[in-house]
Amino acid sequence: MALPKPFLALLICLFASLPLSCLHVDGSDELKAFIVHVKRPENLSFSVAEQWTGWYSSLLSLASLEANDTDFARSRVIYSYRHVVTGFSALLTEREVEAMSKLDWFLHAYPSPVYHLMTTHSPKFLGLRQRIGNGVWNATNMGQGVIVGILDTGVTPGHPSFDDYGLPPPPAKWKGRCDLNASACNNKLIGARSFINYDAVRRRPTDTPIDDEGHGTHTASTAAGALVKHADVDGNARGVAAGVAPRAHIAIYKVCSEIGCAGYDILAAMDAAVADGVDVLSLSLGGGSIPFHSDPVALGGFEAINKGIFVSCSAGNSGPDPYTVTNVAPWLLTVGASTMDxxxxxxxxxxxxxxxxxxxxxxxxxxxxxxxxxxxxxxxxxxxxxxxxxxxxxxxxxxxxxxxxxxxxxxxxxxxxxxxxxxxxxxxxxxxxxxxxxxxxxxxxxxxxxxxxxxxxxxxxxxxxxxxxxxxxxxxVMHTPHSPSMASFSSRGPSQITPGILKPDITGPGVNILAAWTIQKFNMNSGTSMSCPHLSGIAALIKKAHPDWSPAAIKSAIMTTAYVTDNSRGPILDERHLPADFFAIGAGHVNPRKAIDPGLVYDLTPQDYIPYLCGLYESSLVEVIVGRPVDCSSPNSISEGELNYPSISVTLPANNLTSVRYRRTVTNVGKPTSTYRVKLDLPKEVSVRVTPTKLSFNEVNQKRRFSISFRRNGGGSGAVQGQLLWVSGKHVVRSPISIRLE
Structure with missing residues (x-):
């Protein structure tokens, strides 16, 4: 059968080893799985499937510059169909499909959809599994190559959530080790160490990294567990379980037992994790309101971010009482818990x-x-x-x-x-x-x-x-209205240690989360222990998409793109069915799809935290935190509100009509040429002025500064809130503003 010349020309372009004339730098040359429906050929009939497969392969082979190159043709073809449709599935580019659609024989083509029986529902709820357009998993290859360190109760080796099918070895920078049996670790579970009952004489732990509680197995699989079919808990939520970053590597650091998590074990594990080469640290644990200079998590976390490692921590399960939030150091991401639909x-x-x-x-x-x-x-x-x-x-x-x-x-x-x-x-x-x-x-x-x-x-x-x-x-029951909503147990701000920094930072799924377990294969748990690894996995995805971003930039991207409305188009509600305030939700609920393309970020270097710390502590205590001598007697100390943080907290004393002024710096991580205009949403008790009102950029990584001034309009007391937005044609960069009227 003779092929139409346009079809032949197209196939020559498709299968001639992709000559330069067929390539385009706009991403249209990326191969994707498409299903192609074609008109059924006249006077052509095959009785067995192999004949149809041979016909498609021969067509593609004849179209190649290398005659009879059937191997090359078959490398593009996935399936040939003959009963329910006439056509084939193949790896094609969007531009190739667009050109193909103009030919007479063409009927229809579309990206091959993926159907999931949802169990760990959070990936879908978070928008990670979108198959069309800029799906987060597609854009980040599910976090492949990123290493997530989990500090918890250990791991259950051999669990299907830690299967390494299709995963490459860890990157060369990985220096960690596995203290399990040789066959227990693999390309998914690349490291496992215990810091419980450490024997200082023999310089080794007397415990193994095996999880006796289930908690660590649950959090590790939530952050980066592999896809597992037929998961459920007693018949509930039956479907496919998946971590947030399913192709990321996992390194386990056992620091908790049934009696708790010792601070020295935590600090030792964080020390080891930094040396091992992890990219993200996930800590589903908390110790109350501890000054940073005496808090192993804050101390270890500061050095981690100094090495470019992102640190995600639980906000605590002591809500809904105020002043209960934990892990409040500004270099840590503090995660609250909310429901799914x-x-x-x-x-x-x-x-x-x-x-x-x-x-x-x-x-x-x-x-x-x-x-x-x-x-x-x-x-x-x-x-x-x-x-x-x-x-x-x-x-x-x-x-x-x-x-x-x-x-x-x-x-x-x-x-x-x-x-x-x-x-x-x-x-x-x-x-x-x-x-x-x-x-x-x-x-x-x-x-x-x-x-x-x-x-x-x-x-x-x-x-x-x-x-x-x-x-x-x-x-x-799916599609529950008024989702997400805040869990009552999720700890609330303000922070007792640093009330000038709005905490928690963000909220994510933390109620009825199905993930891997010990005795039984899967279990359902709730807590900020569950929401924290969700954000750890999201940080891993962002790290994959933007390997050069600092921990502060990743944190800013997560916070400034968060949303504050539920699926009923009203405000996110708390346990009382009232609008949740910023001391519950922080910047809002995480939106991973927008977080990988935030437009602007509020960036910070480890050095930038020193003036802030000098505003809290004396020089010797700041030195404990930053690990080097610091002189806080210079006039360079700043108030908490002056830190270049993605959220803003301000206190306006009564009977004081003078303004409070902060400065912020934003960095362009979007299009090289872009313009943002300010938009304010503030309560009537406060007047706010932003200067300038327009920020223009002409290159990536360019920085622009602005100031924001607050003034009372008279009476009122207590906490009020609003928001600052920088709006371009594509992005909305939102900073929550918490205002305390004294």
Whole structure:
């Protein structure tokens, strides 16, 4: 069969080893998998699949400059189709497909879509798995070549989340080691060391890097776990599990056990990680409000960023009380926790017909959702909270028990009820937790209900002569409205150590996160321990896209591109269903797609932190932090608000109408030629002036300075907030502004 000349000419261009005339510097020559539909040829019929494959290969081979080069042709063809469509899939460029679309034989072509059964839903929720356009995974090759160091409880070797299929060896800069069996480490899990029970005489730990808790395995797989099919927890969230940077390398540093994480172990591990050559450090741990000069995480983190290593830390799980945020050094990324748009729902049905929705994982197999007696031990604080031994002597056998949250863990409450013979448990939120519910894998059927729902259930119990209830499990529900929302447990600012720096910095997925585990293959956990590795993985992706960016630039990109509205187009809500303030969400919820192209960044060098530290501490203490002599007696110290930080915090005293002025410097990391104009959104109590109001750039990495002045307009007290935006035709660079009116 003769081919049309235009088609032949196109194929010659396609398969002549890509001559220069076929290449374009705009990225249109990047090979991608496309599915191509063609008109079915007349008078041509094949009875077996191999004949169709041979025909396509022969066409491509004849079109090559090297006659009969079937091997080259087959290198482009992926599949040949014959039953449901006529056509083939092949590695093609967008420009080639565009040219192909003008030919008579052409019907349709499109990038080969990827379908996922979602379990670790956060990659999709974060927009990482977009297949068309500028998907983050496509743009960053899933973080390949970046090394993420995890300081936690160790790792579970041999877990499929740490499989290295298709991964190259770590980069040559990697100097670490694996203290597991020789076969346990691979190109994914490239290092594993323990710093628990260190033997100073033999200069080695007496413990192994193996994870006995599950926490470290969970966080490591969240940050950079490989794709694993058929993942679930008791049938919930069934699908494909994936870390945020699935092709990044993982190095494990075990620093925590069941009794906690010793500061010296943490500092030793950070010291080792810096020497080993990691690119990102992830620490899902916290130690309260500790001065930087006495905080191993802050100290180790400063030297890490001095070596170009990004450090991501948990904000803490002591919310929603204010002043509870931890890991607040400005060179650390401090991560809060919020929900995703995936829920695990269970309905509590009461004997009088009331039905109330709660958070619940699926029950054990063959669970019968029948009405059972419902009991709540009012007037006894221990029994009402289901503390250890509190239900001894209480008849709960075969009944559903209502337990107030607080004082002990949710798992412990369920174990207490089960030990007493209970058949199920309803966990009622505290007033502080309000509407923020969590689905836990507990030891018996359970549902966690909001505080207001608990009040209604208790009122029913008090009014009914024979109260009863049943638990009906609805399973996994997608596209939950008002997502994301802040988790009640996520620690809040302001910082006790440095209130002039807005903390936390950012929020990310931290509720009902499925990831690898120890005893069972996967487990569902919640906490800022879960949100922290999400941001660690995102930092790895940005590092891959921009290897020359400093840790501060990466941090700025994450913060200035964050969003503050939920999927219902309203403000992100807190546990009370009220708009969350900046002391909860920081700059907002991370947006990885925008973070890899932020336009402008607020950059900082390690040297830039010294004047700020001199504003906090005396010279000798600053020297402890920065590792070299510092003279803070010079007039170069600055206030916290003057640090070139992506967010802005300012205090305006009462009866003082003088203005407070800060300066900031932004660096252009977008198009060489660009112009940004200022836009302000501030409360009426404050007047703000920015000079200049327009920033113009004509090259990449060019810097521009501006000043921002604040003045009170009169009365008011407490905390108010607003935002500063630099807007171009493509980018919106947003800085949250927190203002305290004294």
């Amino acid at each position: 995936r829920s695990f729902l269970g309905t509590v049905k009461l004997g009088d017909g009331q039905e109330w929705e709660g958070a619940s994982l699926n029950p054990p197999r063959n669970f019968d959702s029948k009405m059972l007696p419902l009991v709540y031990v009012a007037g006894d604080a221990a029994a009402s909270h289901c503390l250890n031994d509190s239900l001894n002597g209480v008849d709960v056998r075969g009944k559903i028990v209502l337990c107030d949250r607080g004082d002990n863990s949710r798992l412990e409450k369920a174990q207490v009820v089960k030990s007493a013979g209970g058949a199920g448990i309803i966990l009622v939120n505290t007033p502080e937790d309000a509407y923020s519910t969590i689905a836990d894998p507990l030891v018996l059927p359970a549902s966690n209900v909001p505080y207001v729902v608990g009040l209604k259930i208790k009122a029913y119990i008090n009014s009914a002569s024979a109260p009863a209830a049943s638990l009906v499990f609805n399973g996994t």
